[in-house]
Amino acid sequence: MLLDIFLKGDLTGIDLGRQLTEENIAFIYLSANSNQEILAAAKTTEPYGFIVKPFREKDLLITLEIAQYRHEHSREARWRREADLIQQLERSVSGSSDWKEQMLRTGTILQLEVPFDFLTVGIEDPENAVSFLRIGFNEYQTIGIKELLTITGITNSELVRTVTASGKETEAAFFNNEDFEKVTNRTSVKKLIRNTFHMRSLLSFPLQTDGGEISSLCFYSRRPDTYTTEHISLLLRLQPALVKNIERATVGSAVAGAKYAAKKPAPPALVGVDTGGRGFEGIIGSSHLLLSVFDQIAQVAPFDTSVLILGESGTGKERIADSIHSLSHRSRKPLVKVNCATLPATLIESELFGHEKGSFTGATEKRTGKFELASGGTIFLDEIGEMPVDLQVKLLRVLQEKEIEPVGGRLPIRVDVRVIAATNRNLEREVAEGRFRLDLYYRLNVFPIVLPSLKSGSRTSPPWSSIF
Structure with missing residues (x-):
């Protein structure tokens, strides 16, 4: 339409x-x-x-x-x-695995689609409850009831009273920011988790097994606007698989119970998928805001979707572009970088699209443009907000038609390029004030990644980490 x-x-x-x-x-x-x-x-x-x-x-x-x-x-x-x-x-699900390990695998599978900083499984049943605190990209701290008691400083009887007062979940629901604070004001496990781990949004999803037992998945996030109806819709479609996963995991843990009980309990371990750091070289940090950026990179990198990176100067927009390219199927092809802010307005078109010999004064030889050099790979347009409006029109047509016209050229040249753009400007304000084309903004803003401000800081070591 x-x-x-x-x-x-x-x-x-x-x-x-x-x-x-x-x-x-x-x-x-x-x-x-x-x-x-x-x-x-x-x-x-x-x-x-x-x-x-x-x-x-x-x-x-x-x-x-x-x-x-x-x-x-x-x-x-x-x-x-x-x-x-x-x-x-x-x-x-593996029959010989521990219940906690199996639930962690379930959480890591869901992470990209239902992001979380803290996940609880079956908290209504203290004996089998387990939680996972995200501390890095694909790194999680496994927290059982004993560890939760140590972190929060409450007694086991106080926790039981809190769980009893909370009641069991019966319907899926999500709460962001103020709504989350309202529903967790009364004494409950959710309030305990909110205050202890500084969470700001919640998605609760109860699962009922064939035996009639209810085991809730509660996803918590430090971001105030994380969850939507789309997340609940996705979990509803995944519900049969999740129920089977929990049932099979429970059976598997029971089979392995004797062996597990005979072992001396090990301290909580850092469990995660080994990425070897590939794709995130040069990016240092573990704040929940930066981890969210890593999730977005992992989600968009395999596709040819245009990406718009937004953030203040010095926040590492070029590093993010490097990561997206290195994790994509175009990684063996060139990544060509263009800083639109440093090029004279009269030369940007020639720089991007190339020119023929003699096409203008000073064009003493043919020049291959950046788009043609990047064909098959990725072009990174840094400071895209600095591009003149007349050239924005030409860039939009290149993105739409997948072909360029060199200055002075007679025939268009087909190019296969993924575009990553970045700016420290507020492009919505630039559009409103007529300095940036709205249609180009929509063409670039297919998948926006907003980088956290450096002054927002990050807590690299939470106050409870020393007990482990």
Whole structure:
């Protein structure tokens, strides 16, 4: 559907866009009106494109083709992703493994789709409850009841009273920021976890086994806006696999119980998937904000999706681009970097698209542009917010049509390039003030990654770490 924003009457195209999103109908905004407030509202409806009036017929047709492709492949990608998740869950259960290890494997499988900084499994049953605190990329601290008592400083009887007062979960629900604080104000395990580990949002998902027992998965995050209805919908679709996973894990732990009981209990271990650090070289930190960035990199790297990296100067935007490229299937091809802020406005077009000999004064020889050099690989456009508006139009057409026209050239050249852009500017404000094209912003902002401010800091060693 092509949808204008300002319509006759009280409602706008954005109001209709929300309904179209709920019904999984693809749509493209087509409008000459934009300001920061409208752009922010339009983004929440997840359109498949944005065309600015006036426009060329070719621009419209290409945008429609891209939107149709993205819509069809987003559904297929979701189905493939969910099928892969189910297979991973089924493969994760080993009859000889400890229950805690099996539940940790379940959590790490879900991490990219349902992010968490703290996960509890079966907290209603203190004897079998287990929690996992995320301390690094694919690194988790396993916390049993004894460890939880030591960290919180409460007694076992106090914990039992707290669990009893909390009751059992019966429905899936999520709570962000203020809502999370409201539902955890009364005495409960959730309040205990919120205050101890500084959590700001929660997704609770109860699972009922064939035997009628309920075991809740509670995902906690330090971010205030982590969870949405999409996460619950995904877990509902994964529910049969999760129930089987827990049932088989319980049986497997029972079989291995005698061997496990005979061993001397080991101290809580740091358990995780060994990545060898590949793909994140040169990035140091373990704050939950940076771990969220790592998750986003791991999620988007395998695909050719355009990425827009946003953050203040000095936050490492170029390092993030390096990581995305090195973890992608294009890693053996070039990563070409262009700093749009350091190039004279008169030379940017030649730098990006190349030029023919004699095409302008000083063009004494043919020059191959950065896009052509990056063909098959990735181009990183740093400080994209500094690009002149007239060149933004040409860049948009390159992204749409997958071909470049060298300065003075007669024929276009096809290119296969993944685009990663970065800026320290507020592009929504730039759009509202007419310095950045709205349609180019939407074309680049397919997968935004917002880097945490350096002044936000990070706690590299939580106060309870010394007890381990």
